[in-house]
Amino acid sequence: MRELWKNRRGRTILGIFVTAVLLAMICLAGWMWSDEALLTDLSQKNLAPCWAHPFGTDFMGRDMFIRTVTGLSMSIRLGVLTAFASAVLAALLGIGAAVLGKTADSVITWAIDLIMGIPHILLLILISYAFGKGFLGVAVGITLTHWTSLARILRGEVLQLSESRYVKMARKLGHGAGYISRVHMIPHILPQFFTGLILMFPHAVMHEASITFLGFGLSPEQPAIGIILSESMKYLSMGYWWLSLLPGAFLVAVVLLFHWLGHSVSALLDPDSAHV
Amino acid sequence: MKKRALCGLLVLIMIVATACGGGSGAEEAGDANRTKDQVIVAMGPGSEPEAGFDPAYGWGAGEHVHEPLIQSTLTVTKTDLTIGYDLATAMTCSDDGLTWTVTIRDDVVFSDGQPLTAADVAFTYNTLKTSSSVNDFTMMREAVATGEYTVEFQMEHPYSIWPYTMAITGIIPEHAYGPDYGQNPIGSGRYKMVQWDKGQQVIFEANELYYGDEPELKKVTVVFMDEDAAFAAVKAGQVDIAYTASSYSGQTVDGYSLAAYESVDNRGFNLPAVKESMLPDGTIIGNDFTSDVTVRQAINMAVDRNVLIDHVLEGYGSPAYSVCDGMPWYSEENEVSRDPAKAAELLDQAGWNVGADGIRSKNGVRAELEILYISGDSVRQALAAEVGNQLKLLGIETSIRGTSWDTAYDEAQRQPLIWGWGAHTPMELYNIYHSVDVYGLAKYSPYANSQMDDLMDQALAVSDLEASYELWKEAQNHDDVPWIWLVNADHLYWVRNGLNVAEQKLHPHGHGWSLVNNVDQWTWN
Numbered sequence: 001m002r003e004l005w006k007n008r009r010g011r012t013i014l015g016i017f018v019t020a021v022l023l024a025m026i027c028l029a030g031w032m033w034s035d036e037a038l039l040t041d042l043s044q045k046n047l048a049p050c051w052a053h054p055f056g057t058d059f060m061g062r063d064m065f066i067r068t069v070t071g072l073s074m075s076i077r078l079g080v081l082t083a084f085a086s087a088v089l090a091a092l093l094g095i096g097a098a099v100l101g102k103t104a105d106s107v108i109t110w111a112i113d114l115i116m117g118i119p120h121i122l123l124l125i126l127i128s129y130a131f132g133k134g135f136l137g138v139a140v141g142i143t144l145t146h147w148t149s150l151a152r153i154l155r156g157e158v159l160q161l162s163e164s165r166y167v168k169m170a171r172k173l174g175h176g177a178g179y180i181s182r183v184h185m186i187p188h189i190l191p192q193f194f195t196g197l198i199l200m201f202p203h204a205v206m207h208e209a210s211i212t213f214l215g216f217g218l219s220p221e222q223p224a225i226g227i228i229l230s231e232s233m234k235y236l237s238m239g240y241w242w243l244s245l246l247p248g249a250f251l252v253a254v255v256l257l258f259h260w261l262g263h264s265v266s267a268l269l270d271p272d273s274a275h276v
Numbered sequence: 277m278k279k280r281a282l283c284g285l286l287v288l289i290m291i292v293a294t295a296c297g298g299g300s301g302a303e304e305a306g307d308a309n310r311t312k313d314q315v316i317v318a319m320g321p322g323s324e325p326e327a328g329f330d331p332a333y334g335w336g337a338g339e340h341v342h343e344p345l346i347q348s349t350l351t352v353t354k355t356d357l358t359i360g361y362d363l364a365t366a367m368t369c370s371d372d373g374l375t376w377t378v379t380i381r382d383d384v385v386f387s388d389g390q391p392l393t394a395a396d397v398a399f400t401y402n403t404l405k406t407s408s409s410v411n412d413f414t415m416m417r418e419a420v421a422t423g424e425y426t427v428e429f430q431m432e433h434p435y436s437i438w439p440y441t442m443a444i445t446g447i448i449p450e451h452a453y454g455p456d457y458g459q460n461p462i463g464s465g466r467y468k469m470v471q472w473d474k475g476q477q478v479i480f481e482a483n484e485l486y487y488g489d490e491p492e493l494k495k496v497t498v499v500f501m502d503e504d505a506a507f508a509a510v511k512a513g514q515v516d517i518a519y520t521a522s523s524y525s526g527q528t529v530d531g532y533s534l535a536a537y538e539s540v541d542n543r544g545f546n547l548p549a550v551k552e553s554m555l556p557d558g559t560i561i562g563n564d565f566t567s568d569v570t571v572r573q574a575i576n577m578a579v580d581r582n583v584l585i586d587h588v589l590e591g592y593g594s595p596a597y598s599v600c601d602g603m604p605w606y607s608e609e610n611e612v613s614r615d616p617a618k619a620a621e622l623l624d625q626a627g628w629n630v631g632a633d634g635i636r637s638k639n640g641v642r643a644e645l646e647i648l649y650i651s652g653d654s655v656r657q658a659l660a661a662e663v664g665n666q667l668k669l670l671g672i673e674t675s676i677r678g679t680s681w682d683t684a685y686d687e688a689q690r691q692p693l694i695w696g697w698g699a700h701t702p703m704e705l706y707n708i709y710h711s712v713d714v715y716g717l718a719k720y721s722p723y724a725n726s727q728m729d730d731l732m733d734q735a736l737a738v739s740d741l742e743a744s745y746e747l748w749k750e751a752q753n754h755d756d757v758p759w760i761w762l763v764n765a766d767h768l769y770w771v772r773n774g775l776n777v778a779e780q781k782l783h784p785h786g787h788g789w790s791l792v793n794n795v796d797q798w799t800w801n
Contacts, residue, residue, distance in 0.1 A: 040661040042587035219678040
């Protein structure tokens with residue numbers, strides 16, 4: 001342990017480990033509490049934070065700590081799922097654009113420009129509405145809107161690699177496309193891919209929160225973080241500050257944790273950038 | 277990175293602090309320049325009539341009935357919801373129920389000085405029959421002015437409660453009616469509209485040509501704002517009376533008191549009374565669990581309405597046993613005394629036995645209910661949740677789900693939905709309980725009872741309104757329980773001290789214009 005602590009690399013690895021465990025715990029706790037988060041007890045409503053209810057209770061007497069953790073857990077799971085799907089989509093399209101020839105390239109870059117040209121949240125609402133709202137709608141919506149920038153980076157990366165000397169040389173030496181991509185390309189792209197993937201989490205989580213906040217996501221009794229925050233708006237003028245402050249602070253904390261995680265991973269995988 | 281985390285937290289705290297901070301500045305402002313002959317009323321944004329103040333497009337009528345204020349009506353509903361006269365001086369119905377003859381006052385003029393005659397009345401009804409988007413005028417064939425001040429309604433079929441339709445139909449002037457009437461209404465009512473800033477406010481001034489008593493309040497301003505904005509306006513002393521919700525009832529504001537007006541604005545849920553089946557057009561209706569009448573009776577008995585009132589409505593409500601509590605056509609037979617033990621016994625006897633998991637079932641049908649509510653309506657959500665909790669104790673597995681009106685009507689054909697009803701006409705009973713569609717089932721939740729249908733048909737067919745009340749009552753006397761009525765929600769208002777709003781009629785569904793039905797009788801102390 002002490003060895004790990006001595007240098008920055010060790011500290012970063014330790015930090016990544018702790019952060020990942022923390023996020024996994026929130027995720028697991030929320031998953032286990034999914035029934036408790038729906039329990040109502042109207043005789044215990046609108047309580048300020050206390051020992052029994054550290055985050056207070058809402059207008060239906062639901063425990064806000066359990067609701068917040070469950071909501072974050074869902075955000076994290078949804079975030080991981082959609083970021084992963086989105087990153088895979090980005091890899092396929094990005095590499096496809098680079099290697100499948102001119103027509104494919106122009107179609108894919110056109111699609112990237114098109115999607116990036118429409119405001120994120122607008123497209124998200126449209127897609128999730130078209131897929132019948134709910135969990136599926138949100139998941140598909142976030143997946144289909146978040147792949148573009150990563151796809152563009154990967155495309156550029158692959159284009160650059162295929163022009164590099166050692167790839168050209170490998171080709172001259174008679175190596176096939178499969179060998180070249182396995183030995184020369186993928187190791188180069190992987191760090192970009194993973195960093196892009198992890199840096200996509202905070203975006204996905206935030207967008208999940210915003211779309212449920214706007215009411216296009218899940219049914220209002222579900223404990224999504226956006227639903228919790230939009231409900232709390234109604235009670236601000238009555239002075240029930242805990243309904244928005246604590247869940248909001250936790251959302252920010254989780255997003256920041258993911259952000260930090262992404263940067264740490266990228267610093268490890270791409271040591272050059274660590275000193276910039 | 278640390279800096280960023282800190283920044284994020286600070287921003288959040290600041291946002292919350294500003295939002296909370298609005299609450300502290302309660303002050304009594306505007307007292308000095310307020311005069312005793314005007315009033316400012318705050319209503320919800322949904323109360324603003326989209327199509328203007330045209331009776332043909334929902335002003336006064338439709339889902340949220342109220343007196344049209346700008347226009348006169350032939351009849352009015354009195355505080356006990358029986359019928360009185362406004363323009364009418366006499367009203368008779370022929371023995372076959374097919375002709376209504378109404379004589380009207382001869383001293384009435386519109387606010388532009390033109391006299392109001394039977395021709396205007398006939399014009400109003402004939403226009404509404406062809407163009408009304410909200411009211412049902414199919415029972416009327418034609419309105420004919422038979423004299424200068426006598427009008428005759430020829431009916432397609434007998435309709436004993438016609439006076440209740442007349443009570444919400446504002447009379448429009450034949451000489452000044454056109455497509456933009458809703459924006460510039462001319463009527464013979466107590467007030468005239470002088471200014472309408474869409475999305476903000478409507479200003480009414482007393483109509484000096486009005487034939488009745490002169491109102492004390494010469495100017496009535498209605499502002500439209502959201503619940504929290506209305507509360508903020510009360511705190512700032514900018515409005516004299518403002519609608520509010522029970523969730524605000526714990527607050528206090530200096531210079532104002534909280535007034536609760538009783539209503540027939542009920543909340544309840546439907547229980548599909550037929551087994552799950554597919555209609556020829558492919559839609560699936562019915563529910564195997566709630567199709568058992570014993571189940572419905574047991575649920576009706578097990579629900580604790582007082583707990584709902586105390587916890588969801590903060591005590592501002594009354595138990596509901598029908599869609600028309602307190603109306604002249606309400607039957608007290610609807611009342612049920614709470615008895616969860618007997619409810620459980622009934623279910624046991626009917627073969628709904630408790631299984632190992634604590635949930636009842638019978639012949640493979642599990643006792644489970646998903647109670648729907650309209651997303652965004654926190655009162656209905658809380659009612660659904662609490663009813664669910666109460667029914668769990670009876671061995672019924674419950675869950676709740678938010679939905680929207682896009683799909684709610686279809687979903688309610690298969691499962692319970694929390695509804696809100698309550699109108700100043702017995703027609704609502706008919707609309708909810710009478711079978712209508714081609715399959716012989718009621719419209720909003722599958723149910724049919726031919727005896728009830730017959731009694732309601734008879735009630736419409738008699739020529740005497742008083743006699744019809746008894747038939748409406750008799751129609752309700754059965755134990756089918758296709759609907760569980762939960763509560764009548766009081767309508768809550770912040771009222772500035774010194775404002776006297778006179779005797780309010782039982783408010784119908786819709787927390788809006790009903791309040792100012794009698795604004796001409798309001799006074800300041």
